[in-house]
Amino acid sequence: MAVYVYCIAGEKHPLHLDGVTGVGEPPSQLRTVTEGSLRAVVSDAPAGLRPKRRDLTAHQDVQNRLMADGTVLPLRFGLTAEDDEAVRVVLEERAGEYVDRLQALESCAEYHLKVSQDEEALLRQILEDSDEARALNDEIRSGTAGPDTPLALGELVAREVQARQEALAAGVVEALRPFARDQETSQPTGSDFLSASFLVAEDQDELFLTTELSLANQMGDEFQFRLHGPLPPYSFV
Structure with missing residues (x-):
């Protein structure tokens, strides 16, 4: 059987x-x-x-x-x-x-972390920081934009979103990595820009959790941290 x-x-x-x-x-x-x-x-x-x-x-x-x-x-x-x-x-x-x-x-367990950012807040940041994006957006809002302007703005914003979120994801992983024995990232889905699993030993558990909470507080309300664990370490078998 x-x-x-x-x-x-x-x-x-x-x-x-x-x-x-x-x-x-x-x-x-x-x-x-x-x-x-x-x-x-x-x-x-x-x-x-x-x-x-x-x-x-x-x-x-x-x-x-x-x-x-x-x-x-x-x-x-x-x-x-x-x-x-x-x-x-x-x-x-x-x-x-x-x-x-x-x-x-x-003596290890897995913690799985997903992080997303409020889309409107991210777009506001891009328009505030990028002169080019702001100029294109002003043209569209004033009605003086050419037919290709919306596409140009969309492509510019998409590049900025990808670059910023990749940097944010790398920063979060870098901050938590010292407290993990191993780490694996997977392709984020939906509005998430980070999906990562950490293999954390018992003697590092408190430091890992404290650092994750500190990161969430430092990054602010526009970011949503969703931490699941301790879990069986499926990602590291």
């Missing part, structure tokens, strides 16, 4: 699984598959599994419970294997890699 794989842990992890159930309806029972010094937490894989709220929550609850007792490699939702033996084979073949990652994630 196919098995659902939640995470991988080392031999020293206590793996307290009592009272925790897995994905599926009814909820599946958790068990471990052992190979050498590594253990995978698995359950029977329900048929037709989809990323529904109940199952996503169950998957996350398993990670959170085990993270509270030690370091694990949290696997993404939906990972399955053919059977327990297939899991053992992977644990054996990739043992060195998994042991190295467990050491790298020791």
Whole structure:
């Protein structure tokens, strides 16, 4: 029978699984598959599994419970294997890699930060700072602009927005990077100009959070900081 794989842990992890159930309806029972010094937490894989709220929550609850007792490699939702033996084979073949990652994630959690800026405030800043943008905007408002002026203004503003937001994103990451063991950025979406994950050790947690709050306060109300964590370090497995 196919098995659902939640995470991988080392031999020293206590793996307290009592009272925790897995994905599926009814909820599946958790068990471990052992190979050498590594253990995978698995359950029977329900048929037709989809990323529904109940199952996503169950998957996350398993990670959170085990993270509270030690370091694990949290696997993404939906990972399955053919059977327990297939899991053992992977644990054996990739043992060195998994042991190295467990050491790298020791006593760490992930924090994910997204930052956006009020669009109207940003446009006001560009018009205040750029003589060229202001002149083009004045021509359009006065009715004296040529047919190509709106396009020219739009292209100028787009370049300014990109340059400013790239600089802002780099500045935020640079300020937080000293308190993280590792860092990954992803393509921001919507109005966000930064989407970054930080791997933060327990002994740096307070400094990281204090610095993030200080940055948000310094940058002002026109910026929205959205920090999620501590989370299982999915981005660093």
